[in-house]
Amino acid sequence: MKKLFVLALLVVSSFSINAQKLKEGTAHYKIDYNIESDEGGMKGMLPTDANLSFKGDMFMMETTGGMFDQKTISDSKKQESTMLMDMMGNKVAVKVTKADIDKEKNKGTKPKVEITNETKTIAGYNCTKAIVKMEGAEPAEIWFTKDLAINNGFSQGYDGIDGMMLEYTIPQKMFTMKMTCTEIKADKVDDKVFEVPSDYKPMTKEELMKMSGGGH
Numbered sequence: 001m002k003k004l005f006v007l008a009l010l011v012v013s014s015f016s017i018n019a020q021k022l023k024e025g026t027a028h029y030k031i032d033y034n035i036e037s038d039e040g041g042m043k044g045m046l047p048t049d050a051n052l053s054f055k056g057d058m059f060m061m062e063t064t065g066g067m068f069d070q071k072t073i074s075d076s077k078k079q080e081s082t083m084l085m086d087m088m089g090n091k092v093a094v095k096v097t098k099a100d101i102d103k104e105k106n107k108g109t110k111p112k113v114e115i116t117n118e119t120k121t122i123a124g125y126n127c128t129k130a131i132v133k134m135e136g137a138e139p140a141e142i143w144f145t146k147d148l149a150i151n152n153g154f155s156q157g158y159d160g161i162d163g164m165m166l167e168y169t170i171p172q173k174m175f176t177m178k179m180t181c182t183e184i185k186a187d188k189v190d191d192k193v194f195e196v197p198s199d200y201k202p203m204t205k206e207e208l209m210k211m212s213g214g215g216h
Contacts, residue, residue, distance in 0.1 A: 021149035027052040027123070027166075027184045031063070034176040043175075050179060054150045054164075055189045073194050076151050082196055093200040094208050113160030122166040123181045130161055138171035148184070 029050040035043055048065030057077040063070050074081040079098040085091070111134045118129040120143065127143040134140070144163040152164055166181040203211075 021147060022184070022186055023149040024055045024189055025053075025184060025186045026189065027054070027181050029179045029181050031065075032178045032180070034178070035174070046175075046177075053187075053189045053193050054148075055191070055194070056149075058194045059150060059152060060193050073196065074152065084196065084200055091197075091200045092203045092208060092211075093196050094203050094205055096205065100205070111158060113158055115160065123184050125166060125184070127166050128163075130158075132158055132161075138176075140171065141169040143167040 029052065031046070031048055031050060033043055033046060045067045046065070047063035047070070050061055050063045052062075053060045057075055059074050059076070061072045061074075069086060071084040072081055073084070079101065081096045083094045083096070085094070111132050114131045114133070116129045116131065120127055120129075122143055122145070125145040125147050127145045130142040130144060132140040132142060142158065142161055142165055144161050144165045146163040148164045150164045151162060165179075167179065169176060169178045
């Protein structure tokens, strides 16, 4: 009887742990592209993988492959992000605040987010499909889960997506990008992951555009 009681206690404890939303860990994404014409070899310049580290309100996405690596550190509570880019040794940190995001939203029509009844399992988590419609662009397809204690929908400006995006297809001007989560682990994440390295030069979005030849 005592052994049965201990076994039952272990089962209940295990269920309770699994039922809790994961607040800290890592996730791996595979990135695919649909490019109609790739005469200039654009696909080889684009990232092929992305790794996400998350802890509480913080998360860091690092893309690899292609011409250069890029990291984005985000705070879902403050709704701000810092993009870190190392372009052939030229390291810059571009911060985007909530005010910046709101300013961009006000420039055009606000994206319309439609939450559907469609569901599927991605990387072991139940996800719901959302369709995001933006003026002058093809609809974006998002699959998100509420079973993780993280919300990264704000980083794309999608106010209606309350959860972690595990798969999303986003049309761009020259190609369509699809990111799919393949694995999520309950790893310990060091707080230093979310710190901006001191050797990165702070720069505004406008300054970055001028430096890359996109400004006036």
